[in-house]
Amino acid sequence: MNEIEHIIQVLKNNDFFLVTSHLNPDGDSVGSQLALVSLLKEMGKRAVIIDEDPVPNNLCFLPQSDRINSKLLRTEDFPQVSLVLDCSDLERVGKVAQLVKETDLIINIDHHISNDKFGDINLIGEEASAVAEQIFDLIESLGYPVGKERAVSLYTAILTDTGSFQYANTTPKTHQIAACLLKEGVSPSLLAEKVYRVDSFSRQKLLGLALGTLERTCDGSIAWFRLTREMYQQSQSSPEETNGFIDCISSIQGVKLALLFRDREDSKVKVSFRSKGELNVASLAEHFGGGGHRGASGCLIKGSIEEVEKRVLAVARQYTQKIKN
Ligand SMILES: [Mn+2]
Known part of the structure; x- marks a missing residue:
């Protein structure tokens, strides 16, 4: 069984997930977390996003971004599995690392070459321009549609992590995925306007x-x-x-x-x-x-x-x- 099959098995067999990412969130961390949680919800699962730092202003337009919390509301039960995105090591998540360590299983999904494989399952896509590419693959492997809402989040993640498709991490696959996301109804001009034309004085x-x-x-x-x-x-x-x-x-x-x-x-x-x-x-x-x-x-x-x-x-x-x- 490869990592992605292993992850799919864990997603199917558990009910409550903690999703997190690094301090000073960026387009990839926010977009990938939102798309993943939207997928989990569609699978009938419960999921919470906990990030130590708030969503930057220019990314607040992303669908459901108000669902990102800085603390775990103590309910009767505790998430069984944590999914840590876009972090080369667990310290990158800051204080949330304590919660992550309390879960039964840690899934590490990342694309940094320096990743130290801190998870119980490690999906490291060194070729991926953004974690969003890996989340896209996961959605496809599970057989779910991408849908416009998830497409907006994933496209924003790829757009920002590739420096608008300018960095060397931009591959044919990056463009193929971006094309799929545009077909879901993402408007590249509107989105770029929201992400980039928000400079303050x-x-x-x-x-x-x-x-x-x-x-x-x-x-x-x-x-x-x-x-x-x-x-x-x-x-x-x-x-x-x-x-x-x-x-x-x-x-x-x-x-x-x-x-x-x-x-x-x-x-x-x-x-x-x-x-x-x-x-x-x-x-x-x-x-x-x-x-x-x-x-x-x-x-x-x-x-x-x-x-x-x-x-x-x-x-x-x-x-x-x-x-x-
Ligand atoms: Mn990234």
Whole structure:
């Protein structure tokens, strides 16, 4: 029995499911969770979505997104099985990990190459652009229709995790699935409008401050910038508003590696890495205890933003040097 058959058996044989995903939810985590729960409901099952962090504003339009809770309402019984989506390790779900561990069985559905296989069943689709592709396969394998509501959630997940079909993770299968979702009635223009044209004034001010710190190496192959807590105050914005910032600099001509340094209240610095696929940034992040994908990854490092910048750039230079030779 392969993993997907094993998962189907577990879904059929149990009644109450806990679905969760990572902190700072994105289009893939929210869309995939909603589509999965909608499937479980259609199968006549009970399911709850518990995420530590709230759904970002631009994704609140997704059908049933108001069903995502931050706490489990204690009913008489407890979910038997948890389904953890889009997490390379269980720590990514934050506090909800405690609830996950209380369930009898953990199903891990993910597409990060760095996944540590924390589940009792692990469906790791390294080729999948988004977990949404794996959920789509699951719906098909079970023989249920996708339907418009689930299609909207899955399409949003794929759209955001592929950077609007621009990243190297976009495959023929990604487009085939997207085509199926459009046939279910998804409007690509309306959806893109809802997901992307919702910038706030404060976010643009913050981006301006961050771009003021932009630097690059002499050969132009590495570019980086930083976000400090003072900038959030100055622009009256919050760390949640920084999604997509790094793409502004990874688009610079000649840049093979883009980095964003963000200092946090806990005296750690969040480092994000982007490449156009040539350079494996997952292994670069792993060097510092983080993880991710070939083209997009991140890590958390203790220290001041100046120290961390120095340390990471030293290693990053060696990495880019390697691909030149
Ligand atoms: Mn994802």
